[in-house]
Amino acid sequence: xxxxxxxxxxxxxxxxxxxxxxxxxxxxxxxxxxxxxxxxxxxxxxxxxxxxxxxxxxxxxxxxxxxxxxxxxxxxxxxxxxxxxxxxxxxxxxxxxxxxxxxxxxxxxxxxxx
Amino acid sequence: xxxxxxxxxxxxxxxxxxxxxxxxxxxxxxxxxxxxxxxxxxxxxxxxxxxxxxxxxxxxxxxxxxxxxxxxxxxxxxxxxxxxxxxxxxxxxxxxxxxxxxxxxxxxxxxxxxx
Numbered sequence: 001x002x003x004x005x006x007x008x009x010x011x012x013x014x015x016x017x018x019x020x021x022x023x024x025x026x027x028x029x030x031x032x033x034x035x036x037x038x039x040x041x042x043x044x045x046x047x048x049x050x051x052x053x054x055x056x057x058x059x060x061x062x063x064x065x066x067x068x069x070x071x072x073x074x075x076x077x078x079x080x081x082x083x084x085x086x087x088x089x090x091x092x093x094x095x096x097x098x099x100x101x102x103x104x105x106x107x108x109x110x111x112x113x114x
Numbered sequence: 115x116x117x118x119x120x121x122x123x124x125x126x127x128x129x130x131x132x133x134x135x136x137x138x139x140x141x142x143x144x145x146x147x148x149x150x151x152x153x154x155x156x157x158x159x160x161x162x163x164x165x166x167x168x169x170x171x172x173x174x175x176x177x178x179x180x181x182x183x184x185x186x187x188x189x190x191x192x193x194x195x196x197x198x199x200x201x202x203x204x205x206x207x208x209x210x211x212x213x214x215x216x217x218x219x220x221x222x223x224x225x226x227x228x229x
């Protein structure tokens with residue numbers, strides 16, 4: 001069964017450092033997403049990506065965040081200068097074009113900023 | 115904007131008890147509705163979905179019916195098992211954004227089932 005894979009599973013970084021979270025979406029999917037879940041809180045939408053550009057982003061997704069699909073298979077989230085409050089589980093998801101089709105989620109990357 | 119409200123947890127039930135987790139939503143247009151489950155230490159998995167009013171989604175003994183008149187999508191299971199212990203998230207997608215079917219999640223309800 002196809003799945004979304006994310007690497008690394010856990011990353012620890014120092015405040016102010018840049019991190020790149022990586023995702024390989026399901027190959028025939030067209031919509032890609034990043035969500036985050038701060039410990040004990042709800043899952044929050046960050047950004048969606050379609051046709052090689054950002055299609056929507058939330059107010060959380062400020063200038064320190066960026067996304068890229070560098071090679072047609074990977075989908076990355078870059079956080080330029082990490083803050084303590086960026087510590088969270090980051091989920092990548094992908095979906096097909098059909099309305100109502102489920103989004104498939106990866107296992108997540110736990111980011112800890114120290 | 116869109117929002118999802120689900121009952122606060124945690125919920126603790128004995129094995130074979132009946133489960134209901136309430137979920138109501140606010141959305142523009144006609145959203146699709148989902149229940150996702152997160153087992154301890156794992157990512158999110160789709161449990162069931164419904165894409166239009168009066169649809170019933172079902173999977174693994176869980177059911178939820180899309181009620182447009184009450185804007186609700188309550189999750190039910192007739193007899194829970196210890197293996198159902200997890201966090202359950204209600205979510206909607208209205209596809210109103212161009213090129214996006216982003217999900218709006220509720221806060222999650224933690225279910226613990228004891229033998």
